[in-house]
Amino acid sequence: xxxxxxxxxxxxxxxxxxxxxxxxxxxxxxxxxxxxxxxxxxxxxxxxxxxxxxxxxxxxxxxxxxxxxxxxxxxxxxxxxxxxxxxxxxxxxxxxxxxxxxxxxxxxxxxxxxxxxxxxxxxxxxxxxxxxxxxxxxxxxxxxxxxxxxxxxxxxxxxxxxxxxxxxxxxxxxxxxxxxxxxxxxxxxxxxxxxxxxxxxxxxxxxxxxxxxxxxxxxxxxxxxxxxxxxxxxxxxxxxxxxxxxxxxxxxxxxxxxxxxxxxxxxxxxxxxxxxxxxxxxxxxxxxxxxxxxxxxxxxxxxxxxxxxxxxxxxxxxxxxxxxxxxxxxxxxxxxxxxxxxxxxxxxxxxxxxxxxxxxxxxxxxxxxxxxxxxxxxxxxxxxxxxxxxxxxxxxxxxxxxxxxxxxxxxxxxxxxxxxxxxxxxxxxxxxxxxxxxxxxxxxxxxxxxxxxxxxxxxxxxxxxxxxxxxxxxxxxxxxxxxxxxxxxxxxxxxxxxxxxxxxxxxxxxxxxxxxxxxxxxxxxxxxxxxxxxxxxxxxxxxxxxxxxxxxxxxxxxxxxxxxxxxxxxxxxxxxxxxxxxxxxxxxxxxxxxxxxxxxxxxxxxxxxxxxxxxxxxxxxxxxxxxxxxxxxxxxxxxxxxxxxxxxxxxxxxxxxxxxxxxxxxxxxxxxxxxxxxxxxxxxxxxxxxxxxxxxxxxxxxxxxxxxxxxxxxxxxxxxxxxxxxxxxxxxxxx
Amino acid sequence: xxxxxxxxxxxxxxxxxxxxxxxxxxxxxxxxxxxxxxxxxxxxxxxxxxxxxxxxxxxxxxxxxxxxxxxxxxxxxxxxxxxxxxxxxxxxxxxxxxxxxxxxxxxxxxxxxxxxxxxxxxxxxxxxxxxxxxxxxxxxxx
Numbered sequence: 001x002x003x004x005x006x007x008x009x010x011x012x013x014x015x016x017x018x019x020x021x022x023x024x025x026x027x028x029x030x031x032x033x034x035x036x037x038x039x040x041x042x043x044x045x046x047x048x049x050x051x052x053x054x055x056x057x058x059x060x061x062x063x064x065x066x067x068x069x070x071x072x073x074x075x076x077x078x079x080x081x082x083x084x085x086x087x088x089x090x091x092x093x094x095x096x097x098x099x100x101x102x103x104x105x106x107x108x109x110x111x112x113x114x115x116x117x118x119x120x121x122x123x124x125x126x127x128x129x130x131x132x133x134x135x136x137x138x139x140x141x142x143x144x145x146x147x148x149x150x151x152x153x154x155x156x157x158x159x160x161x162x163x164x165x166x167x168x169x170x171x172x173x174x175x176x177x178x179x180x181x182x183x184x185x186x187x188x189x190x191x192x193x194x195x196x197x198x199x200x201x202x203x204x205x206x207x208x209x210x211x212x213x214x215x216x217x218x219x220x221x222x223x224x225x226x227x228x229x230x231x232x233x234x235x236x237x238x239x240x241x242x243x244x245x246x247x248x249x250x251x252x253x254x255x256x257x258x259x260x261x262x263x264x265x266x267x268x269x270x271x272x273x274x275x276x277x278x279x280x281x282x283x284x285x286x287x288x289x290x291x292x293x294x295x296x297x298x299x300x301x302x303x304x305x306x307x308x309x310x311x312x313x314x315x316x317x318x319x320x321x322x323x324x325x326x327x328x329x330x331x332x333x334x335x336x337x338x339x340x341x342x343x344x345x346x347x348x349x350x351x352x353x354x355x356x357x358x359x360x361x362x363x364x365x366x367x368x369x370x371x372x373x374x375x376x377x378x379x380x381x382x383x384x385x386x387x388x389x390x391x392x393x394x395x396x397x398x399x400x401x402x403x404x405x406x407x408x409x410x411x412x413x414x415x416x417x418x419x420x421x422x423x424x425x426x427x428x429x430x431x432x433x434x435x436x437x438x439x440x441x442x443x444x445x446x447x448x449x450x451x452x453x454x455x456x457x458x459x460x461x462x463x464x465x466x467x468x469x470x471x472x473x474x475x476x477x478x479x480x481x482x483x484x485x486x487x488x489x490x491x492x493x494x495x496x497x498x499x500x501x502x503x504x505x506x507x508x509x510x511x512x513x514x515x516x517x518x519x520x521x522x523x524x525x526x527x528x529x530x531x532x533x534x535x536x537x538x539x540x541x542x543x544x545x546x547x548x549x550x551x552x553x554x555x556x557x558x559x560x561x562x563x564x565x566x567x568x569x570x571x572x573x574x575x576x577x578x579x580x581x582x583x584x585x586x587x588x589x590x591x592x593x594x595x596x597x598x599x600x601x602x603x604x605x606x607x608x609x610x611x612x613x614x615x616x617x618x619x620x621x622x623x624x625x626x627x628x629x630x631x632x633x634x635x636x637x638x639x640x641x642x643x644x645x646x647x648x649x650x651x652x653x654x655x656x657x658x659x660x661x662x663x664x665x666x667x668x669x670x671x672x673x674x675x676x677x678x679x680x681x682x683x684x685x686x687x688x689x690x691x692x693x694x695x696x697x698x699x700x701x702x703x704x705x706x707x708x709x710x711x712x713x714x715x716x717x718x719x720x721x722x723x724x725x726x727x728x729x730x731x732x733x734x735x
Numbered sequence: 736x737x738x739x740x741x742x743x744x745x746x747x748x749x750x751x752x753x754x755x756x757x758x759x760x761x762x763x764x765x766x767x768x769x770x771x772x773x774x775x776x777x778x779x780x781x782x783x784x785x786x787x788x789x790x791x792x793x794x795x796x797x798x799x800x801x802x803x804x805x806x807x808x809x810x811x812x813x814x815x816x817x818x819x820x821x822x823x824x825x826x827x828x829x830x831x832x833x834x835x836x837x838x839x840x841x842x843x844x845x846x847x848x849x850x851x852x853x854x855x856x857x858x859x860x861x862x863x864x865x866x867x868x869x870x871x872x873x874x875x876x877x
Contacts, residue, residue: 085776088794121740128736129747131761131771131778134844135794138867141740156791167776167792500740509740512865 003361004254007261014268022271023280046543048080048183050215053424054204055176059165061208066168066177068207069200073181078196081182085168088135089155093534097151098139100530102486102520103445104477105154107145112487117144117499124149125503141509142516144499154476162428171427176212178428183217193221212420214430219417226414230702231287234709238696242297245692249685255304258361263296266354273349274342281346284339288648289346291708292655294693295325296354298662298686303362305682315359317665320613322355324606325658331602332651335594343651351658384725388629391718395632402639414701431471431556435563438576439472440552444526447544447551448474454555454573461569468559473544489518554578588647595650603627603657610661623664627657630718637714642707649711656715659690667723680724687720739866751808751871759805773801799843800861803834804871807849807856829857 054069056062066084073082089097097104110116124140127133133140139148162169162178169178183193197213204211213222246256267290274281274289299318306314329351332344413421424430439454441447451474458470487495496510496517528551531541544553555575560566563579570577611620631653638645645653663686666679690712697709736745749763754772761771769782779790793801799819805811818837823830829852836843848860859871 086792088792090794091796125741125745128738128745129763129766130769130780131773134797134800134869137736138738138863138865141738142865164790167774167790504742505740506742512739 001254004257004261007265007357007361008257011261011265011268014265014272018268018271018275022275024286025280025282044545047216048185050181050183050213050218051424051428052179052181052200053171053176053212053214053427054179054209055171055212055423056209057175062175062177063166063168065204065207065209066179069203069211070179072199072203073179076196076199078184078186078192079181080184083169083180084177085164086156089152090534091135093537094135094139096530096534097155098143098148098516099520099523100526101143101147101151103523103526105147105151106486107147111145111147112492112495114495114498114502116146117495118502120144120146120149121499121503121505125505141505142513143520144496144513145517147520172429173427176427181215183215188217188220190221190224193217194225197222212423214421214424219413219421222417223413226417227702227704230700230705234697234700234702234705238693241692241696242689245688249688250304258304258358259297259300261361262300262354262357263293263350265357266296266350266352267293269353270346270350274346277345278338278342282339282342285342285346288651288708289343289350291693291697292329292343292347292651293350293354294690295655295658295662296322296351296358297689298659299355299358300362301685301689302662302666302682303358305685311362314666315362317662318355318358320610321658321662321665322351323613324610324661325655326351327609328599328602328606328654328657331598331605332595332654334598334601335591337591337594340595340651347655384722385625387725388625388722391629391636391722392632395629395634395636398636398639399644402644414703429469429558431558432560434579434581435557435560435566436554436578436580437557437566437570437573438552438554438578440550440576442549442551444473444528444531444551447553448477450573450575451553451555454570454575457569457573458555461566464565466560466562466565466569467557470558471556472553486521489514489521492517592647592650595647599650599654602654606657606661610665614665619668622668623661626664626719626722627660629722630660630715631656633718634711634715638707638711642710645711646707648704649707652708652711653715655712656719659686659712659716660719662686663719663723683720683723687716690716737866737868737870751804753805753809759801759808773805796843799834799836800847803847803849804859807859828852 052069054062054065056065070082070084073079121141121144124137127140128137136148136152143149163172163174164170165174165177169180170176171178197218200213201211243256243260246259247253250256250259270289270293271281271286274285299322302314302318303311326348329344329347332340335341437454437458439447439450441450451472455470455472455474458467461467462469486492493510493514496513497507500507500510500513528541528544528546531537531544543556544551546552557566563577567577607620607624610623611617614620634653634656635645638649663683666683694709694712694716697705698713700706700709736747738745746766747763748765749761752760752762754760756774758775759773761773763769763771767782768784769780769787772779772781773793776792777790778793779788781788820835820837822833824833825831829850832849832851833846834849835846844861844863846862848862849856850858850860856873858873861869863869
């Protein structure tokens with residue numbers, strides 16, 4: 001009891017140190033390396049854009065919900081701006097457009113003919129009578145070239161890409177209003193954004209509508225929170241069930257403490273060790289490593305089931321088991337991927353410390369543990385090795401004949417998010433998230449020139465059905481001419497006088513028109529900052545990325561049907577075709593291959609270490625064959641049920657190997673006469689605890705946890721069945 | 736409508752009214768027939784004879800002008816807490832009520848003048864920068 005209290009005190013101290021010193025990271029770069037796809041993710045202006053669809057059968061609650069949610073959003077510190085429909089240009093924006101009209105929409109030479117200018121003036125005079133011209137009538141009369149009028153039309157056409165109803169943007173089916181939210185330029189905080197999404201949904205429901213959200217930050221936050229919540233629920237349920245099961249099986253509080261404390265201390269030391277070595281602990285190492293360290297529960301169970309000399313021998317086997325499993329996990333260091341290297345160090349440290357602590361805390365409990373009749377549940381069959389070879393072959397066949405690998409994703413989207421994305425995709429034409437064409441220029445002018453060259457090719461692609469549409473800066477603005485190609489102010493004034501006279505207006509007004517013409521000619525060159533300064537242009541400028549001396553815009557492509565043809569078009573236009581998913585898929589595929597290689601190396605190293613420790617090649621070969629059969633069966637079944645195994649399942653297989661070695665070690669041990677029923681009894685206890693933890697995980701709503709849980713559960717069940725299918729006494733006689 | 740480019744004002748005639756959904760409606764009868772509906776968010780112009788319909792969002796700086804116009808048509812009168820400065824001046828030809836935004840930073844089209852004599856409101860005048868001016872003169876319904 002004194003040892004348990006000391007261990008508990010040590011645990012509290014270790015947890016205290018960990019809480020005070022450990023820094024937890026969750027960056028994806030630790031999995032992929034500093035690749036451009038992941039660097040700076042969620043920090044760009046386009047990452048902060050979010051689409052909100054509010055749907056209701058009737059227009060009235062829809063509009064009410066739109067107003068209520070928009071008002072609520074404007075009071076949110078995490079929100080920078082909300083747009084519910086086309087917005088009239090502000091006076092500042094109109095002035096900016098006016099000043100830069102020749103750079104944005106230069107007049108053609110024929111627009112400067114007196115006859116053409118007179119026509120523009122007559123149209124402007126007609127507009128004077130209407131209320132909608134109140135803001136711009138003077139400018140239309142002052143610019144007879146029509147440049148400003150065309151610019152206004154271009155800007156309003158861009159805004160009119162979406163359907164409208166009562167001044168609100170609506171879905172194609174007119175059953176939802178669409179709001180465009182710009183999140184504040186603050187560091188990404190998953191909990192804050194997820195909370196905002198919940199409040200939006202709540203406000204929408206209160207107003208009688210349903211809300212669907214789509215945007216990079218929203219999706220990341222929701223996936224993160226969904227995974228965290230799912231993990232918490234699974235962890236909580238598994239822990240509670242495990243505790244109840246251990247209490248029922250061991251029938252003593254101190255006995256349960258002696259089983260749990262080694263793992264807890266192992267995990268705490270592992271966290272501190274990883275922090276000390278790497279300067280921080282990655283979330284993958286913490287979550288995944290913590291779960292895998294659960295194997296450490298087996299060590300005290302094996303020890304407490306034995307007494308006297310048998311316990312000393314079991315202690316040796318526990319150490320061998322912990323060492324071989326640690327070697328398997330340490331092989332992850334070879335992958336060179338920081339998060340996985342940390343996981344390897346984490347599990348190796350955690351299991352080694354748990355094994356040593358289990359021995360220090362091993363005490364004789366007053367009540368013997370309850371027995372699990374695992375042996376009686378498994379049918380006996382004398383040709384176990386034949387069965388194992390058959391299972392290996394079946395697993396290999398299943399993997400080789402499996403359908404093509406599913407698309408690789410790091411964290412699969414939860415169903416509710418996939419459904420929301422599908423719904424929004426049905427409401428609005430969304431640009432392809434996968435394909436784009438990057439165009440570069442040293443200034444906005446050269447960027448527009450590059451885009452114009454591409455635009456003619458893309459128009460052809462649209463006509464051929466390769467795409468249904470595209471969007472870039474040049475779809476709104478023309479290429480600014482060299483301003484010296486426009487007539488000198490004196491020549492313009494002469495033409496303006498003639499135009500005013502022709503239109504029946506005062507020729508003297510040409511002086512004011514010429515002054516305005518001169519101001520437009522002398523306007524400073526446009527910059528990206530100037531575009532950013534106007535909310536009306538932010539949707540356009542958000543797609544432009546400025547690096548040292550270069551402006552780059554990814555052209556938004558709609559309805560891509562032939563990526564290969566697009567790639568050729570981009571190359572012809574001197575632009576870069578971008579397949580955003582390709583580097584991620586290639587990265588994950590490389591990672592998977594690396595993991596398989598190091599898993600195999602780790603497995604081989606574990607078996608080599610086992611051979612050295614046991615100095616019994618036949619026994620080691622038997623354990624290795626059983627492990628191979630269980631792994632092959634697990635991989636085969638998992639492939640049939642879920643598709644080709646992913647990287648987290650490969651790491652889970654390392655745990656299955658460690659468990660297999662442990663079971664094999666104890667069930668084939670014969671030195672002290674405890675082989676057979678007592679050994680099967682402790683192995684069954686261990687399997688029960690492992691199956692409870694990973695079985696709960698297999699039932700999780702989080703796909704990642706589901707896959708890991710299913711992999712370990714299948715592996716453990718197969719390993720247990722194979723080890724118990726033939727009594728160990730006869731097993732020993734087999735080659 | 737007056738403008739420095741024009742020798743003489745552009746004149747339009749019609750009727751101001753409040754629509755069933757509370758929108759301010761301007762039925763123009765000349766120089767061309769058109770209906771302008773001013774709602775919460777949009778100004779919509781309809782010219783059925785030309786199959787022309789155009790909706791534009793209402794710029795924020797028109798809010799004060801449209802609010803005053805609506806109050807005049809509704810006969811509602813202004814409120815005390817509506818963020819406006821109202822001044823009254825008299826002259827031999829009648830009275831002038833000038834309405835401007837209390838917040839000097841507010842984006843408006845400038846001061847509005849309501850011109851009248853006795854109990855009769857004769858016109859609303861809006862003088863814009865650069866010499867453009869608009870007058871809405873009210874005449875009795877026949």
